[in-house]
Amino acid sequence: MAERSEEVKLLGMWASPFSRRIEIALTIKGVPYEFSEQDITNKSALLLQLNPVHKMIPVLVHHGKPISESLVILEYIDDTWQNNPILPQDPYEKAMARFWAKFIDEQICVAAMKVVGKTGEEKDAAVEATRDLLKFLEKELVGKDFFGGKNLGFVDIVATLIAFWVMRTEEIVGVKVVPVEIFPEIHRWVKNLLANDVIKKCIPPEDEHLRYIKDRMVKLIIKPA
Template identity: 55%
Template sequence: MAEQEVILFGMCISPFSRRIELALKIKGIQYQYIEEDLSNKSPLLLKYNPVHKKVPVLVHNGKPIAESLVILEYIDETWQNNPILPKDPYSRAIARFWAKFVEEKILPTALKTIAAEGKEQEQIIEQVYQKLNFLENELNGKDFFGGGSIGYLDIVVFFIARAFQVNQEVTQVELISKEKLPAICKWIEKLLKIDVVNECIPPREKHIAFIRAHLEAAKSSSN
């Protein structure tokens, strides 16, 4: 059993930080949480993540690990109880494939909706829906992406999907709807009823305030 000297540098609004918190809670790992102000990064964060200078960073027995997908795999390999990645190599590869798809295809496209307007924005939203539909098909007929319980891909996708939902309340840019993505919406509702998941959801008012501030900054920089 690995020693329980675990520190997580995160930010409460960050879906990437929240992924790590959920994985740690599922595993029952005791950890110290340090909230970072990304406009005034701490010397420790810069020391532990000098390359990207961002959260999350997991420090285990003094050794730092950065990037949320890498951290999730590290956690699963280090603490082997309550596994989050499938044991079967093929299923593990599929879970990693979809995680990369979310990070490299869905997120960058969705972020383009912030600065876009009119017809350009409509086209980007349609692109996001097309990409999310691949996930919809992957999930269809299953309780969770991993099968019968919360797994790696559920952890990766959930906080992004939840951020989209909160974001659309502020921006009126709808990226997730019951009409177009019924399986994903049902899956989100199911996860929201799980206590350990609810413990990791960013505070609603803080989340909305963060989105509004981010939106104002984006508009100012484009003017």
């Protein structure tokens, strides 16, 4: 039985890849929820109360109990609403899905962020480091529609960070971090994502999203003296 919307609340931010992950998972599961938009530059008392450790979004509140960290929340959602599973059922495949999800967040995301604000040789080195990591995902996609096979799953949800944040910002940062000639499988996978109704519903509108990212990058790069 689906939960009533007032029993599930998501504190998130419309342009955050980590927040959007949770929206994708809840939509796949068919779980109604209340969305609470948060200003990450002026954190609300509610956010600080519900996530006092990291003080960050997303936070999922279920029956009044808060859960933080997007990967933890995704697993909680999959355990709580067991229809349309997003994690593999096989223990080994589940472990590998967790491995790749951590790899994306802890290595690819970190490397890609270093491209922003760099110039010259430093930017070139950051791009190459990111590409070297992405090559592992490129191999994982050979012969598959999605990372888990035929259906959208846990790693795909996590990797939307690459498809709709890293790749969308290439024009803004002035370099093709994920060129199609090096990463044809990733580009094919992105096309599969864009054909998925849940993804189309849950990703940010591109023009508005790019304006927001560009504004954020300017603020990060040009700091007051």
